[in-house]
Every structure is written in C-alpha cells, then in structure tokens.
Amino acid sequence: MSTLTLRKVAIDTYRENVAYLHRDCKLYRSEGFQALNKIEIHSLDGAVSIIAVLNVVDDDCITKPDELGLCEQAFRQMGGEAGVAVNIAHARLPASLKAVHRKISGDNLGLEDYQGIARDIASNRYSKIEMAAFLVACSQTGLERDEVLYLTKAMIETGKRLNWGEPLVVDKHCIGGIPGNRTTMLIVPIVAAHGMLIPKTSSRAITSPAGTADTMEVLARVELSPHELHEIVRAQRACLAWGGTAELAPVDDILIAVERPLSMDSPGQMVASILSKKLAAGATHLIIDIPIGATAKISNRSRALALRRLFEYVGDHLGLSIEVVLTDGRQPVGRGIGPALESRDVMQVLNNDPAAPLDLREKSLQLAGRIIEFDPDVRGGQGYVIARDILESGRALAKMQAIVDAQGRNPNPPQIGHFCHDVTATDSGQVTSIDNLQLAHIARLAGAPMDKGAGVDLHKKLGDPVEVGETLFSIYAEFPADFEFARESAEQNSGFTTGNAVVDESP
C-alpha cells in the first residue's frame, strides 16, 4: 500500500471506474502496475474503498506523478474531496469470478454464488467485460428456475428494501418489446384513485425507444430520493418514479450499463431483474403483462406460458402474489413511439379526448381492472367497470395531475421534434402487419429515448385500409444526423405490410 494525492480528472466514463496514474509515478514501476490492471483505492482511515481500472497518463496536466487521478464517478465514490491522501494497491480478483467461470463451463450456481456475484457487482468490483461474461453465460445456457430465484434474492439483498406497512401494495410490469405500450401511466392514477397503494418505480429504456421513466420525465421529475419517494407515496398513494436513484436492487442498474450496449435481455435475467425491483419496492401483489406477437419479445403462447410459470415460481417462493396477463403484441399500442409522443397519447386518454388511441385506453382499463380486483372488497369481474368509471369521471386525470405536481412538474416539457418526415404507403389494401422491432429501431435512430421529442407517430394500425401515397407514420427528430439515419432506415423498410386480410394471432 502506498500514498498518493487524490485528484479529480474531469472525464465522464459512464459507470466504469477509471483511475489515472502518471507513467513517472514512483509507484507505477515500484509496484509493477500495468495499464488495464484493476487497483484498489482506500481512504487512509480505511472507511472508503473502491476498485478502478488503471489508465496510464503521460501528461502532468491530467495527473501529476504524485497524484492519483479519478474519473468523475469514481471521484464521487471516494468522497469527492481533492488533495486528500489515499492508498492504492493491486486489486485482487473478485472472489465470485470463480462462480462466473463455473457458469460459463455449464454448471448451475447456488444461492451463495449469486449472493457473492451480486455483492461484488454492487461494490463495483466487476469490470465491464466481467459483467458481460456473466450476462452472456446466464443468457446462453440459461438459468434453472432455482438459479433465477437465487439471483433475484441476491439482487434484493444488495440494496434497500421498502416496507409500506400495509397488507396490499400493488404494482404492474410489462416485459416490454411493444413500442408505445405506455399503460403504466394510466393504470397508476386509476388504481391510486381507487385508493390502492401503488408506489411505481420504473427503469429507463434499455433497448426500446422509451421506458416509463423516460416518458414520465416529459411531465415531471422522476429521479426521487428514497425520502421524497416515501413522502409522495404517503400523500398520493402512488408515484411514477425512476427506480435507479431509489437504491432498490442497484445491481440491476449496474448490469444495464452492459446489457444496453450488448442489447441483451434473457428470460432468467428478465425475471430476476423485474421481481427484485418489485420486491425491493415493497410490492405484495403484482400484475405482469406479457405481449405475444411475431415481433414481440415472446412470439408464441407456449413460450409465454413457460415465462409465466417462471414468474409464478419465483414470486411464490418470495411471497409475492403474481397474476400474469397475456396480451396482443402484434403491433405497437397507441400512436406515439418516443417519450414526448407517448406522453401525448397518455394525456389524451386521461382527458377522455375523442382523439385518444382506443387500444391504449382499452388495454389500460383491462389491466387496471385486474389490479383493482386484488382489493378483497371488489367482486371478481367488477374491476373493469370500476376502472372505467374512475377514468371517465376525470378522477384518474386529477390523480395524475396531483402526482405530477408532487414529483415536480416539468417547467418546460420537451416538444415533439421539429424535423418531421412522413412515410407513405407504396401499395393499397389493408395493413396486415406492423413490425414492432423495425418501428422501435426507426424511433431509436431518430434519437429516442435520449432525445425526448424524437420518435414515430403512427397514422395507421392493423386492419386499417390504406391507399397508395397515404401516410403510414411520421418520423420526428431533434437533430439532423439522427433524422437522416431514421429516414434512410424507414425507406429501406417501413415495417408495414399491406394485403387483403389480417391474420388474427391475438392470444
């Protein structure tokens, strides 16, 4: 162990800790460090300790020979105070890597293995490539259902866990894959207006053009401290927050930094990621929406049923009442794809606007109805009617406005992108299929979710009649380069097919 002066290197490395050591630093040679080695950095009192990947610097203006430079996030983790003395040493490999190698060679892992892996990841001991190795190993041979249970447990244990002190804390989740499927922002105000407790935390988009957190952010602040989240839920019986800042199952948020660039999303990881977040958030009853469709994440009923069994198995063993609903995933839900466009759809439904997309409204009422039936005072089958009354009476809208104000209304909500291009039909007939993946791809190229105003707005849906030259959808973007990428892609493949009759594959 040897002492250096801490210095902030103003570089944003996005979730990977990087330390900068000057090539002439006496420790660099005397301890035989190498670029890409992982080093452990300790405060002198030993209270704080982090792991970072080493970059070697040849420029005093970045880091002097007697300094240890840290990238912004690592600097924060060490307390954010420049000039203090720190010790550095070779980092030992995270002990849990042995388990990852066993998984790679095909073994199943036990609870202790997953607990070790989760602990090491939570304390930033894993490098990006080690996380990638773990994710690929899990996704490839897949996880036994007990492994999914262990991983879920381990992810919950590494973070805070909320306890609402009530017997009925409801939540909902969609496994995703369907663009524009923004039912959560309708279900939460409806269910909360019925008086149920629904402290909803959502993640941002991983591979999709918008997550609920991205879309809600158009209307209000979503990055709430655990304390803020509590206060809002106590007052409103609900919230629509981003899960990341709440320190619930943080391992999941760290893994996302690798899942995203790899666009990985395996069943076991999915179930563990979803259920760990829900349980950490204190949910007791949960509705899960599994859309089925040729271009949905789940393409047929039998795979959907297998996934449902996995959810139920893990839920039952962790004391969570789960109802899994299989829904129609043959096309996007609503019209907008992208944060600003999707929040527009949501507000149209809440306002009972005649122009509101009916499919979004209907699906939200169905799911809200199922949740309302978790209420022991509600007869089976009555949920839908209660949900519809709440929506039509304007109580859902009022509740949404209250939630938005409580979280902090966005003073200047992002507008829909000012670059606009209409994609038109090349032949006439009936819309026979809409490719969820291609439309999500176009919306992402246009800049969603990072550019909130970017995305796609659908003018036609399955079964609609179309004439040559009619607009199928519009592309919106905020920046020229993105706009061009999206247009090119849409010209190569609009994602729409037209013919004579829709094949009905709805579940």
Add this chain to the structure above:
Amino acid sequence: MSTLTLRKVAIDTYRENVAYLHRDCKLYRSEGFQALNKIEIHSLDGAVSIIAVLNVVDDDCITKPDELGLCEQAFRQMGGEAGVAVNIAHARLPASLKAVHRKISGDNLGLEDYQGIARDIASNRYSKIEMAAFLVACSQTGLERDEVLYLTKAMIETGKRLNWGEPLVVDKHCIGGIPGNRTTMLIVPIVAAHGMLIPKTSSRAITSPAGTADTMEVLARVELSPHELHEIVRAQRACLAWGGTAELAPVDDILIAVERPLSMDSPGQMVASILSKKLAAGATHLIIDIPIGATAKISNRSRALALRRLFEYVGDHLGLSIEVVLTDGRQPVGRGIGPALESRDVMQVLNNDPAAPLDLREKSLQLAGRIIEFDPDVRGGQGYVIARDILESGRALAKMQAIVDAQGRNPNPPQIGHFCHDVTATDSGQVTSIDNLQLAHIARLAGAPMDKGAGVDLHKKLGDPVEVGETLFSIYAEFPADFEFARESAEQNSGFTTGNAVVDESP
C-alpha cells in the same frame, strides 16, 4: 458528419480506442452523442477511419470544445498528427454483431459469419464487452469442428501470411498449462542445427507465469518487424520471435486483451488461435504437445484425444501436417517458473551443465526428435538420437547464440528478483503431487511474467524424498507488494503434497 481538430490525449488505454469530447462541444449536443457511444472518426480525405468509445470531458486542459481528443493508440491509428481536421459521426453497430447474438442463442455460425466477425475485430469495430460476449458465447456452447475451421480461416485472412518457398517449414506448439515447460527454446536451435526451417513465433503469457516470448526476451529482442523476421530466418533457418508484431492473425492478439483479464481459454478458441498463427507463419509441418495431468489444462486421456482429433481435423482441411504428442503434465517441467528462471534452465541444458533439469532436457529431445523425423531423409525412430547428438556436440548452443545475436542480444538481461523466500516442507515423506495451477498462481502473484525476475524455483519434484523443514521451492520477486501476495498464497497452499507413493498417471 462534422469537423473537429484532432488532439492527442496522453492516456494509455491499452488496446481500447477512447475518444474525448468536451461537454460544451457544439457537436456533443447537436448530434446527440452520449458517453459510451461508439463514434466513427474519419480523416477529411476519408483515407483513415477508426472507431472509438466516447468519454465526455469537462476540462479544457484535456480537450477543448472544438477539439477531438484521442487516447495514444487511437491517435497513432489516425496518423499521429495533431491539429488536423477530422469528421466524426455516430458509429453504426458492427454488422457481425448479429452473428454473435445468434451464437449466444445457440446457433452454429458459418464461414461468412466468422469472416465478418474477424474483419470487424481487426478494424477495431468491437468494444471490449462485445469481444467478451463473443468469447464467452464460443467457449460456452463450444464450437462445432467446422466452426473452428471457419474461425481459423477467418483469422488467417485478416492478417499477413508468410510464404517461405520451401516444402518443409516446421513448427511446434504446446497448449500450455504446465509451468516451466520451456522446450521450444531447446527444440528450435536443435532442429535448426539439423538444417530444418523453423521460423518460430510465440505469444506472450495469457494466464501463465511465462510464455516463450516472455522468456526469450530475457536473452534477446523478440519484437521483430516482418522484414527483420524474414532476414533472420533466411540466415539462421530459425527465429524465436513474438508473433504480435509480425501482423500474423492480428485478431488473435486483439482478443487476448480480453481473454487475459477474463482468463478464458476454450478448446475451439485455442485450436483456432494456435493453427491460425502457425499457418499465417507459413508452417507446413507441426508438432503439438498436449500435457495430461490432474492440474494440467487437459486432465484425462479421452479429453486429450478429442482435442487431438480437433487439431487434426482443422489441420487436414488447411493443408497442415500435424502430429499431436500426449505428454506427462502431472507437474511443472524443469525447475524455474518465470521468465528469468526458465531461461536459466534452458541455458543450463544447452550448456550440457550437469545441474541442468533432466526432465526438461529429455522432453525437449523427444519432441525435437519427432520434428526431425518430418525430414524425409531421416528413418523413423532415428530423430531422438540425432537430436541428442546435436545437443551434446554443442551445435544446439552455438545455434542458439547465433539466433540471440541475430535478434539482438539483451544488453542487460534481467536478473532473478532480489526478494527471496523459501517455502519448506511441513511433513516428511515423498512428494506425491505438485499443483501446476497453484505454483503458476504463486509465480504470477510474485510478478511473473511482467516482472521478468519474478517467479518460483523448484527444489523438489514428484517422487523426491523430503524431510520436515526442507525447502520445497523458493519464491523470487522484484517488488514488495507482489512478494507479500505470493508469500501469503504459498503459506495458505504450497501446492505440494507428501505421502508414501506417487500415483503414476503419466500417459
């Protein structure tokens, strides 16, 4: 596409291209770049183009808002000229990533898939996590033997390929896993002294305490340009060079930057990596040494035979005559483990020093003999005697000296580390097992291969009698921290067991 001024950021990121863009750079927002995005950088004439991962900078002294900073290796790739204007744009995902995802989901890939992957990796289009995903996917479900053939072909095609214009170009390779197994440095001079052409390129250690390149570097320069390598081989009929600089199958060297921190080494990758290097180096005849032992890479005969078939299958389809030799891998070969210690063993054998380790001498003569029998003028069975005569007559030593001088003798050869600790026997009896992995681990903790003088020197081998307190081996290190790690590890587990009789498992 938009223009910025190129600037070198003096940071050594070790094989990953990193670009630095100021947060206030107009392009950063106007094009919607994000930290961790991959960007493409083009020279104005479009002649040079590289991919880099984006880091966002908040300090003008690292990168100004109108500049594009590049880490040292990326800066070199762009021509190494500061102040020139470059264009940057969002990088599109490498097309071959689709194939990697298919492999992750269990498909077998075709020749075109592997060619695409190799091309993209060779042109630095893969990030580290994408390479990690590819390696884990290959190692986990494994590769069909045709896939290994395709991968080998693809790796050869992405680099230079040498042609020696002779019908007989011999080479040898050990799959590794046995510490101290430095036969190559004896076989090459013996075989070359017999007049055979053996242009030997080796890699550096991946997970072991020393590779042939690391050890030869103790005596001479091993980083030769393709031109130098040719000249030396023409004059000496042999060389002992590092393969990395020769631009032979460069993909392999790029992957090693990820395999090393992950300590990955799967059969398919192994065969493709070895045979692509040999074929690119122009070999026509190849001996492969597969050591078998409880703590060797290959623990039993049946796995060794399966691996032999894989080598033979790929070799046959690529016109390479392969002979696979199964050897005793129950313990380290020779006494030294670590570059300086192993080169000492090698020179003792070449000098016919009575103190030379007999097992290293004997194994080297056996393998050299098999290679000499590739010579059509040599009767089967005569190779060993010829090899021994060459060694005992001093012609092998003379040839080695000539090779060392040709490559450039190391003016100040590294000495054995000055920190020394003896590990002693805790009970008496006979040495019944020596754990290759633990001794390699101790030698690596001591600093090998990066610190050439570091490592382990064995005083006892299998079957030797030991008394309590007798030295089993000595640990040598150059730096205090490493020395402590190695001592601790050896105290926890010396890797030696003593008992009454050795179980003979030799092949």
